[in-house]
Amino acid sequence: MVRIHPSILSADFVNLERDLARIATADGVHLDVMDAHFVPNLTFGLPMVQRIAEVTDLPIDVHLMIDDPDTWALQYAIGGVDSVTFHAEATRDAVALARELRARGTRAAIAVKPGTEVDLVAEHLREFDMVLIMTVEPGFGGQSFMPGMMPKLETLRARARDLGIDVALQVDGGITDDTLPIAAAAGADVFVAGSAVYGHADPAERIAALRAAGGGEAVAAAAGDAPAGSLER
Template sequence: MSVRIEPSILTADFANLEAEVGRIATADAVHVDVMDNNFVPNLTFGPRMVERLQAVSPIPLDVHLMISDADRWAVGYAELGVMSVTFHVEAATDPVGVARAIRAAGSRAGVAVKPGTDLAPYLENLAEFDQLLVMTVEPGFGGQGFMTGMLKKVADARAAIDAAGVDVWLQVDGGISLETIERAAAAGADTFVAGSAVYGADDLDAAIAGLRAAAERVHRH
């Protein structure tokens, strides 16, 4: 099982984003949180900022949409050429249709669930998605503590992915650090979003390598 580390630029210096993404070139992707101050009580940036990041980033962009009306807006982000677009099932009336539109536009299609959302209804359509994101904090703000109660949801998702025999990345986002990544990896996650654990470190490359090594160590055993 491959391990992917994706630093979140939510904790980066917004005034120097080109330089900030350059500092994480050893990561697998840049995790870009798009918030609309409607679906979540925070406002970050929209398609024009993502388009500029796509133009200057040395590694692929994994866009996480924390916005309302994903049916209308999600495909536009895929059309910018990013690696993947993840939308929340709580913000979509037709998750499968949205995922198909994202794929048709050339991006990987991801679906995310909040901590309080039942995962079961979406496990029946795993083949329609390329990534499943289990939030391990309430979406909206960085720096929150890891919700250990979500580990069972991660494990249930891993069991369903394995049983279906599909190539779906299992991502966790929220409170990921050296202390929590091992538990998330043991539950079956393979793709990890880390904010302050990377951007708060003195040596970003070392922080990325440390997180990767910790998750890989769990998977090997």
């Protein structure tokens, strides 16, 4: 199954409620929280996430690109937030943090930068509801997709299949009609898209086009009949 999570980094922040309504057909909304330390950019924090949760019915997918998520990530486990993603490179104890997020009723996800291997994530894969493979360097939108990240997806999907577990594999960065099928064939099933959705006059039309580009359920067969992770409650 192909699930599309538009990133509001490409939305109009002055008219954000309007732009959230324009993606009502999406499977979730991706919120990039950046602190200008872990990545060289600053976006928004908890007050914005709380307010968005009040005005949209979409599942909220929070991506924390911040230092010290062990301290701050739990604050984002609030009503309306479906999943909280923290970075492997920033956490002191990924397993403990994931368990605490789950205990608070939020799905736990871990992200890895392009230069980070996935061996340790694969070793503890049962502890996570989703793994985010960055297909660009985190921090800015509009970068080109890195096809060299596909072996990471293949490794994790094979590991999930061996364990018999249901885990979502998300990709973020450079997702378009052309690159989405590449990531889907490697095992991804959740796709973050910014300018590919909001860079067009009709975001709903673009969401449908991206889903079609992934081939729907046929993607699982292309990825070796791997189980698709679910972000549904």
